[in-house]
Structures are given as C-alpha cells and as structure tokens.
Amino acid sequence: MKVVKFELDKLMLLDQTKLPLVLEYVECKDYLTVCDAIRTMKVRGAPAIGVAAAYGVVLASKEYENLEINNFKENLLKACDELNQTRPTAVNLFWAIERMKKIINKHTEVSEVIQELEKEAIFIETDDLEMNRKMGRHGSALIPNNARILTHCNAGSLATAGYGTALGVIRASSQQGKVSMVYVDETRPLLQGARLTAYELMEDNIPITLICDNMAAYCMQLKLIDCIIVGADRIAANGDVANKIGTYGLAVLAKAHNIPFYVAAPVSTFDFSLESGKEIPIEERAADEIRKIGDVYIAPPTANVFNPAFDLTPNELITAIITDKGVIKPNYTQNIQKVLGNGN
C-alpha cells in the first residue's frame, strides 16, 4: 500500500483521513492541492510529509514551465515557502524543501531544473524507504524474544515512504519471530493508532491489541509491556524528541515502570540547528478535532479546547534513539554527533 504515487504530471496521495474504512487516493495536479493535503492530514507522518512536499515542488515546476528562468525560479521559491507553511513541527518537511531549493538554485535552464527536481524527489522517497529498512535492522537487535511492545500514533509505512520507523523496527523484529504482541494506543484525538497502526499491522498479520490511551499505565502496571517504541517529528541536537501528543506521558510511565523507551527516526528527522527541544514549535490544531469524532460532536460544540498535536520528551527519558546509521545511546549531544555527524 503506497502512500505517495507520482505519475508524470500528478501526485496520488492515499487519503489517510478515510482509512481504514475507505481506501481512496487524492489526485494532486498542482502544488496547492498538495499544500491542502498536508494541512488537512490526508498525508501525514513526518517522513511522508517531506516526500509529498518534494513532489509538490515538482508539480509547481511543471505549472511554471513556460516562464523565463528568473520568473520561473521566483515562483518556484514562493511555492516552496507555501509548502513550508503547511505544518510547523515535523522537520522532514523543511529538510526536503531545503534539498529541492538547492536544486532550484544550482541549475540555469528551466527544463534542467524540472528534470533534476523530479530526480531529487524520487531520491528522497527511495532513500526514506532504504533508511527505514536499515533502522529496522539496527532496532530489532534491541528487542527481546517474545516481546510485547507498546506503540503510539502511526510511525509505519503510512507515515513514511514505506516500511515505517517505529513500525519498521516492529516489522523487522516480527520477521525474526520476536514479537508476541503489539499494544496500540488509539491516539486521541485523530486516532492514528486505531485507524492506521492497527490496520497496517493487521494487514501484515502482526498480532495487535488496541487500547485507549488512558489504559497504557495500567498495562504497564500489569507487566504486559516489555518495551515502548515510537517515531519522532523532530529531534533536537541534545536528543529531546517532539512526537505525537501523549508520547511524553508514555516516557514518564516507562521510567516509573523501568521499561525501555525507544525512539526510531531517520537522519532527516534531526534538527541540528536546535540545541534543545524547547525550541521546537509545537503545532496547535483546530478545536473541533477534540470536540468531534468524525462528523459527530461528542462535546458541547462551543467547549473551550487546548489541542497541541505534539509534545516534547526530554532526552533523559529516552533509553536509545534508533537511526538508519545505528543506535544512539544517552549522552545524546555527543553521541548524536558521533553517529550522525552534522547530518550531511
């Protein structure tokens, strides 16, 4: 099941707002439709947003192909800025757009820019898949036999170019026969766990138990959980992690119950420009995401709401960060440098 399919002059995005009940692709023929798809979370998950945005730049380049080079580049850079403004937390978006901007600035012929942008977007997509497979190999070494693993949100093939980050580690471990159960947090308010993670793991015949977010603590108290693995939207240079709201609570609970807490993320999720996670912008989303489930109000329609989409997990709560280049252990500031360099 591919999240992103690029076909000559259009981008097809699997509409994740409709899963698991309806499998439908949104057709994007221009970059503004891609902006809308990212904003409305038809495509979501840090690496997948980056891949979709890169193809958004390719679509923009085709929209402006009849302009002379300076005008062409000016419009294209404006499109990059608009794509950059769709969601604020996942750094993979800005990382991918930055790579596309380098191509725009490097070449001098319109046709050459278009061709090279397309090559770059395809590279970003295929490289993401490759990084996830590597993460799976590195991360599975940390997983014990008969593991009962808890995960939050969706850090799977639906959130990436394929295979997944946290779910990539789970997939690789499951192929080695080491996974006895995956506890899936439903992940309020948009239910990425219930709708997406439960669905994609069941498609792969990996055993799951779906729980409401407020049941995780009790499961740990009952000793049902051997380790926790989540993805990340942005990791600061000191190892602080921004991920789906609820991740921080799980990390605190993991510490209280002496359970290893792992984060899996590719190098494109690291923001080396930020010393600590305190500088990571946390997206706040619409109040109705909490007041409603689907189209139905479950709260007074005018109820006051706080809806941060992400939270921040301080590095001291993280047992290890699993990356495509290897597993990073505490003393994160030094060890991230050692394993990843400055990311280039």
Ligand SMILES: CSC[C@@H](O)[C@@H](O)C(=O)COP(=O)(O)O
């Ligand atoms: C490999 S995806 C890692 C994260 O992007 C994921 O855990 C997450 O928080 C997704 O949030 P979302 O709001 O669904 O885009």
